Amino acid sequence: MIRKLPIVATVIVVAAVATMIALGFWQLDRRAEKEALLVRYDSALVDPDPVAFPLSDSDPHRWLYRQSSLDCREVLSQSAMSGRNADGEPGWAMTARCAVDGGEAEIDIGWSRNPNGPSWSGGTVAGTIAPLGETVRLVAGEPQAELEPLARPDPSEIPNNHLAYAFQWFFFAITALVIYALALKRRLARKGEQG
Secondary structure: HHOOOOHEEEEEEHHHHHHHHHHHHHHHHHHHHHHHHHHHHHHHOOOOOOOOOOOOOOOHHHHHEEEEEEEEEEEEEEEEEEEEOOOOEEEEEEEEEEOOOOOOOOEEEEEEEEOOOOOOOOOEEEEEEEEOEEEEEEOOOOOOOEEOOOOOOOHOOOOOOOOHHHHEEEEEEEEHHHHHHHHHHHHHHHHHHHH
C-alpha cells in the first residue's frame, strides 16, 4: 500500500496540512494575546491618570484608551468621517489636524449630522487616545465648536475573531485530507481495475 502512494502528491498534501494546522494553533495563540490586550485596554479606559499624548512614541498604541490632552496651536485642516454621537446615532465625526508642540496630531472634535461642520480655531482639548491606522488620535471628551459629543472610544469594538480563523484552518486541513483520501481511493480503484 505504501509503495502505491504518489510520493510528490503525498509530500505536498502532508506539508499543506501541517502548515494549516500550524496556522490554526498560531491563531489560537493570537486569540490569547488579543484577549490580554483587550483586558489592558479596558483597564486603560477607566484609568483616571492622564498621559502625555504620544507624539514621538515609537509604539503609540500602547497608550490607547488612556486619557490625554493637547493644545491645538493651529488648525492645519478639518474634515469629516463617519462616526456616532454619544447616543449612538450615525453621522459625522468632525476631525482636525493640528499643529501642536512636538509636531502634528489628529483630533476628533465632535459630532454633527452635517459633514460640513463649523470651523474650529483650536485650543486645548482633553479626551481619550484612540486608534487611527498605524498611529493614534485624540477623541475629545467635551465637544468643540458647538458640536455634539462623540461616542467614547470603546475597545470592545476591536474584533477578536481568532478562534473562528483557527477553526477555519483546522477545517481546511481536514478537507485537504478528505479530498486526498478520496483521490487516492479512486486512483487505487482504477489501478485495481487495470491490474
